[in-house]
Amino acid sequence: MTTVALDTGVGPLLRSWRERRRISQLELALRADSSARHISFIETGRSRPSEDMVLRLAEHLDVPVRERNALLVVAGYAPRYTETALDDPAMEALREGVDRLLEGYDPYPAFVVDGLYTVVAANQGMARLLTGVAAHLLAPPVNAMRLTLHPEGLAPRIRNLREWRADLLAQMERQIALVRSAELRELYEEVAGYPVVADGDGQDWAGPSTSVPFALPLLIEHDGQLLSFVASIATFNTPMDVTVAELAIETLLPADRSTATYLRSLTAPDPAP
Known part of the structure; x- marks a missing residue:
């Protein structure tokens, strides 16, 4: 970048x-x-x-x-911080730690992105939400912003798309102001230009899942079930490598009991015959 x-x-x-x-x-x-x-x-x-x-x-x-x-x-000095590729042997411990974290969070969705929102790792919980997403959006390198806001991505299933889209674009604007990246600006202009599909296609999704008093929820439909999540983002403390500094671990926390129960049911073993 x-x-x-x-x-x-x-x-x-x-x-x-x-x-x-x-x-x-x-x-x-x-x-x-x-x-x-x-x-x-x-x-x-x-x-x-x-x-x-x-x-x-x-x-x-x-x-x-x-x-x-x-x-x-x-200023005329040598760079102080290295930029090590994630597949470098020196990053093995980091990769293993992140993989364990993602696996431990399953069945709830979790994924890791770099500074350009490229998905570098994800768990099965995240993969389960991607049913119906166009194949070209899932071809590497997968970009989390495209995946979420593209009309052939998750956007048609997000029931509060306008609110969620505005929050994501504001997040990108803050990042652009911070790092002044030409690639990030191009990505922002691309995803901001996607047409906005009607939230929920006119369906009435009112209910306890649609209101979370402490944070803006992500309301997304999966196989006829309304799921409600609250997103959190974690970064590494005091990074000494550019690559590590730009990684963000994003988790989707179930915002209600019905969402948590439904996600756990997806991984429950089939009952014995």
């Missing part, structure tokens, strides 16, 4: 991140154990920050790991 550099020089880039975080020069200086004068000199190019200062400012500005590498390169 490439990064779009809107400015030249590390100073303007750091200023852009500071303004995006709505932090004053004085506040950033206090956090980074520096002075507002020094921060000002760095941002205007009058002072060249050390490698340690670049990393310190990036940390206090919550700059994504990939962007920290970009800041270092612009």
